[in-house]
Amino acid sequence: MSLFNVYPLFDITPLKAKDVYVFDENNTKYLDLYGGHAVISIGHSHPKYVFTISEQVSKLGFYSNSIQNPLQVELANKLELLSGCKDYQLFLCNSGAEANENALKLASFHNGKHKIVAFKNSFHGRTSAAVAATDDKKIIAPINAQQDVEILELGDLVSLEKALEKNNVCAVIIECIQGVGGLDESTSAFYEGIDKLCKKYNTCFIADEVQSGFGRTGDFFAFQKYKVTPDIISIAKGMGNGFPVGGILIHPNIKPSFGLLGTTFGGNHLACAASLTVLEVIEDENLMQNAKEMSAYFMEKAQDISEIKKIKGRGLMLGLEFDFPISELRKNLIYKHHIFTGSAKNPNLIRILPPLTIKKEHIDTFFEALKLELET
Numbered sequence: 001m002s003l004f005n006v007y008p009l010f011d012i013t014p015l016k017a018k019d020v021y022v023f024d025e026n027n028t029k030y031l032d033l034y035g036g037h038a039v040i041s042i043g044h045s046h047p048k049y050v051f052t053i054s055e056q057v058s059k060l061g062f063y064s065n066s067i068q069n070p071l072q073v074e075l076a077n078k079l080e081l082l083s084g085c086k087d088y089q090l091f092l093c094n095s096g097a098e099a100n101e102n103a104l105k106l107a108s109f110h111n112g113k114h115k116i117v118a119f120k121n122s123f124h125g126r127t128s129a130a131v132a133a134t135d136d137k138k139i140i141a142p143i144n145a146q147q148d149v150e151i152l153e154l155g156d157l158v159s160l161e162k163a164l165e166k167n168n169v170c171a172v173i174i175e176c177i178q179g180v181g182g183l184d185e186s187t188s189a190f191y192e193g194i195d196k197l198c199k200k201y202n203t204c205f206i207a208d209e210v211q212s213g214f215g216r217t218g219d220f221f222a223f224q225k226y227k228v229t230p231d232i233i234s235i236a237k238g239m240g241n242g243f244p245v246g247g248i249l250i251h252p253n254i255k256p257s258f259g260l261l262g263t264t265f266g267g268n269h270l271a272c273a274a275s276l277t278v279l280e281v282i283e284d285e286n287l288m289q290n291a292k293e294m295s296a297y298f299m300e301k302a303q304d305i306s307e308i309k310k311i312k313g314r315g316l317m318l319g320l321e322f323d324f325p326i327s328e329l330r331k332n333l334i335y336k337h338h339i340f341t342g343s344a345k346n347p348n349l350i351r352i353l354p355p356l357t358i359k360k361e362h363i364d365t366f367f368e369a370l371k372l373e374l375e376t
């Protein structure tokens with residue numbers, strides 16, 4: 001049997017990893033400034049993470065949601081403490097797409113409407129309603145195209161109000177900092193405007209924090225830079241540091257009745273142990289503060305490089321924009337300098353999504369390599 005080719009492949013086979021480094025079959029060391037799509041939050045194979053997961057699987061790895069699972073309660077409490085999102089309900093699932101799928105479904109159950117508003121260059125996952133809300137025609141199959149979706153320009157509150165006035169929009173879904181779209185972010189007036197308009201027209205405001213959440217931007221959630229109260233917050237990626245886990249936080253104004261949402265694997269014991277450890281390490285090692293400090297250091301260094309036309313994003317969710325396509329540069333960074341970086345929909349943008357444990361010396365290594373590449 002052959003493998004379905006999911007993404008363009010780099011010819012590297014990592015066999016182990018430690019903190020910000022990945023090692024291939026020849027034990028060559030790569031600096032990971034990509035975190036496997038923003039997933040590795042507390043560093044690869046963090047000792048506490050290895051210990052907790054191993055211990056949990058030796059006790060009880062899985063039982064279904066038909067029994068009580070105290071780890072879910074512990075996770076919900078810790079999440080409330082670190083995020084500051086008071087009195088939300090937590091529903092656990094297994095991925096970002098599934099989180100958004102449940103968020104959109106719940107919004108529609110809540111207000112009885114059916115249409116989705118999303119934004120240009122959005123990415124919300126690859127399943128039915130989530131992919132329909134994604135601004136990428138080539139991954140939307142005819143079966144997904146049945147969903148009624150309107151894609152608006154970032155920043156356009158006038159069109160948003162026009163759409164909401166028709167009283168058929170169940171949810172406005174947005175990444176407050178876009179991920180794969182290219183790190184675009186609008187103004188506080190825009191996000192606060194969405195919040196107000198959603199409340200005025202009884203539409204749910206869904207903040208997709210799948211990539212930007214769990215401390216990546218230096219705040220626990222990217223939306224927390226603004227005075228907004230999302231009705232539903234979707235989470236995944238950094239939440240499990242590689243263990244597949246996702247979820248939604250549901251505002252107390254939404255009261256889903258019993259049985260509207262469900263899942264077999266979601267919130268299992270191992271997933272909870274993984275995510276709890278992520279939260280504990282973020283707190284113990286002060287990783288949100290580190291994200292802020294390393295971000296400032298990164299930006300300072302980036303300013304010295306004239307080829308970088310724009311630095312986008314916040315915290316350790318950054319984009320470096322050049323005035324030429326970066327695919328050769330990215331290849332050279334990997335093969336010549338052994339540094340992983342990410343790409344985006346914007347062909348001129350390098351995406352930087354390192355573990356939140358990154359230090360100055362790693363950033364120095366990156367900029368030395370970048371300078372060498374830009375000189376040649």
Ligand SMILES: *Cc1c(COP(=O)(O)O)cnc(C)c1O
Nearest residue numbers: 095096097123124125179210211
């Ligand atoms: C990755 C991503 C998703 C989808 O998550 P999966 O776990 O791949 O299903 C959804 N929204 C955003 C913003 C993402 O970055």
